[in-house]
Amino acid sequence: MKILTNSERIWKIRKMIIELLLARVPDSKKLQELASYHGIEKPRFSLKDKDCILCGLCVRVCSERVGRSAIGFQKRGVDREVGIPFGKEFSEDCIGCGACTYVCPTGAIQMEAKTLQRFRKFRAEYRKCRYMMMGVVDYKLCPNNYQCWHCEVDQRMEELFGTHPALVFRKKEEEEPVQIYEFILFPEYLYSRGHIWARKFNGRIRVGVDDFARKLVGKISDLKSHGKNDRVNAGNELWELKIGDKKATMLAPFDLRVLDVNTDILDNPPIAYLDPYRKGWILDLEPYNPQEMRERMVWDNRAKILFKEDAESLHARFEKELGVTITDGGEIAPTLHKTLSPDSWNSLISEFLHRV
Template sequence: MMKEKNRCPFLKEQKVAFCKAFPLRKLLPFDRIYAEENICATRRYTQCPIYREKATREGPGKNCPFLEIETVIYCEVFPIKKMIPSSCYKLECPCTSEKYPQCPLYQKMVHGDLPVREEEAKKVWGFVLRSAYYYHRGHTWMEQRGEAVRVGLDDFGQFLVGPIKAVTLPKIGERIRKEEPFMEIICDGGNVRLLSPLSGTITAVNQEVIEDPELVNLDPYERGWFLEVTPDEPVLQAEGVFHGQEAEGWLREESARLQRALGGEIGTTMADGGDLLRDLRQEIGTAKWRSLINTFLERKEG
């Protein structure tokens, strides 16, 4: 258990269970694994097709050997419950330190303001979508902030990339061009070059994400943003940009494409809103992962 001192009161813990042998990690509340219809915690687990495929010659025990119990943490007031294993959570994160009062969401709550409304943040096949944002086909998002446009990587994109080790961003004053690579993400599988969703001049760079690139994985729509741009044309008038219901439909189609590319391994988990694996590349192999990066992010479909 985490200490109560210097910890955000909205940070909650929950025990969850998951199957270590299943291709994608789907987290279930701990108490649900003992439901009558669930065989994982009974001797009937030997009937499971995944167990039969992965099991060794050792004799059966009381519970399935692939059943894993873990403690996760999540923000109680964030509109989408995103669970993070306690073992992976950084000790210096504001949520678990005396810095938690600096959190914009915490400040809104203590001052009586409401957090982001449910209709502004939703899940599409397991991926978080901010309805107010604009999305590019290379899975970058754009948010209008006065005359500037803030740019980041969407939840689908950060899932594909996996744990991020570093980011290389252009400098303030430089120009970027739509549909051309404008930055790189460094991860265990190699470098990923993202396509710019717009043309314009860079006016701000997120120094925090350079120092702590994992923010892109943990909070892609807020603290994990990349840069701000003064665009050459209004985002609303840009071609190839998705917004609102159109963005939902596009993300649903992208998720279905991903399901087909993975041979159906991921489809059930995404469609029912299950929590996805943190490191897809490690599960499917670097070659297949690189093919997905080329298709969905770098858009090398030829």
């Protein structure tokens, strides 16, 4: 088989495509150079006042190299465009790495500038360097108010690689979840002794029910939590879960102020059971004392030990007091709340979820 890439027919098709692109973005220098090379002086089509040629390079680099998928194609036909999913004003997944801007041939995409402007509103201890979020450096906070052109690290990256680091490094993958008995945890998350998970998210602390608490209480039918700007002291009720005719309260592991509530979970509480570590998050909050938060929480190996000890204690209690009928194939049955008396249920919740 002989493949021709520069035949007369291919040349005509290529010229037509360049004409169409040039009509869409007449001020693009790269397109002007291509047009000149192919003998196109002026496109035959009416000019449009748009910068984006819908090449998809920005979408691909964000998804395939950076691993964020902060932007994508939207709408159809002549209205097709590149933007933030669901028409949002900003993307929570964007880390301001600038890879999309770097590969854009027309300068149309400006996600980097918008995201860095939003990052500047974060408190100093939450201002992660974008190279840290990309996985290029292990740990670095930004001391330059995200004015990267003043940063030695940014200049060093440019000199070292000669291109954007996203095109050199593979995308940063999240750590794989770890299974302890039948319970799942993410080692990089923080966990309270009362089984509330926490992680940094866009300058805030996002919290929810971990997998141990989820499987202990079963399918959540209703949820009540504190509202925005509420202040909650350590040891006080942070939220209440309703499971059938039973209830389970969970306590604040440190002094905090609520910044936001996941309205999706208030409208559809079972999400907290179905996807506890992602869509099932409950609150965004701010700790009064970040150091106190870290002292009261565990992560990595200490989190694994917590889950292991609690799992063994839980199963020992089942076998001694309640019998193996409450388990389902070696795992806690989601209908456990129906099996236990009110006193046994309250004792179970107090032992495992009322610890600070």
